[in-house]
Amino acid sequence: MGLLSIQSVLITGVAGFLGRYIARHFFEKGWRVIGIDITSPENAPLSYLESYYSLILPSADLERILVEKKPDCCVHCAGRAAVSLSMTDPLADYQSGPPLVFFILNSLRRVVPDCKFVFLSSAAVYGNPVRLPVAETDLAVPLSPYGYHKWQSELIVEEFARIYKLPTASIRIFSAYGPGLRRQVLWDICRKIFTESTVILHGTGYETRDFIHALDVALGVEIVTTHGQFIGEAYNLASGVQVAIKDIASKLVNHSKLEKIVTFDGEIPSGTPRWWQADTSRIEKLGFHAQVNFESGLMTFTDWCRTELNG
Secondary structure, eight states: OOGGGOOEEEEETTTSHHHHHHHHHHHHTTOEEEEEESSOGGGSOGGGOSEEEEOOSSOTHHHHHHHHHOOSEEEEOOSOOOHHHHHHOHHHHHHTSHHHHHHHHHHHHHHOTTSEEEEEEEGGGGOSOSSSSBOTTSOOOOSSHHHHHHHHHHHHHHHHHHHHOOOEEEEEEOEEEOTTOOSHHHHHHHHHHHHOSSEEESSOSOOEEOEEEHHHHHHHHHHHHHHOOOSSEEEEESOSOOEEHHHHHHHHHHHHTOOOOEEEOSOOOTTOOSOOOBOOHHHHTTTOOOOSOHHHHHHHHHHHHHHHHHO
């Protein structure tokens, strides 16, 4: 299916952090965007959407929507996105993961089998990589229920490609960030900088992450959608650069223009990997290259956090 024939995209979880960025990106590229989420319409990014459906998946209404809209592509952003919550409530995390992926793919198989399916997976499938940068062909050894459920979902994505010949692909997103993100390490650091007298963070500070701006995530999703193989394969989506948490914290303090001292408690939460750096050569072969400069992205994120936290 070529670029010119793809005219509409269905996005599940469209009101979430990444869903909003992806909806805006496809809208600005001239696509017709259809959104699904559990939230009421007033909380959805309606300005980017041709149609919006407020419903809880799985739902029999999905097949009705597919029959009516006949999307060329479905980007699945819905589901939980918190490692810590998956550790304390693995059942809820599971129920929002593999069974939902199966339900959507089976609905596509029944109604619009030519619709491309893009699953937003996570670098959490790798756990602590045995080598860096970690490639898609490296062994998946998750450290958390969240990581395991993403991996299980990827297997379902592959299952429908191999057995039913549905066009499917998974994207393993590393540490996404940007205005609108109210969780994970960058938000946690900024929240403490702007609201607490002392900034005490988990870990040693030498742990690393591979950050990618949400604008680049949206770009990567579009590039995979238009140029991917769609045989059940996975793509790393990251900058390809690892950055130590202590260095990130220092940059955020500098951007905040506040005099704060950052310390680390030496404790690494369960399910948290130590080091991440992605081998991005597979997605780069499709034409992807990160566009957002990390320094400017951090500054914009810091300014947004200041407004959110201090008004």
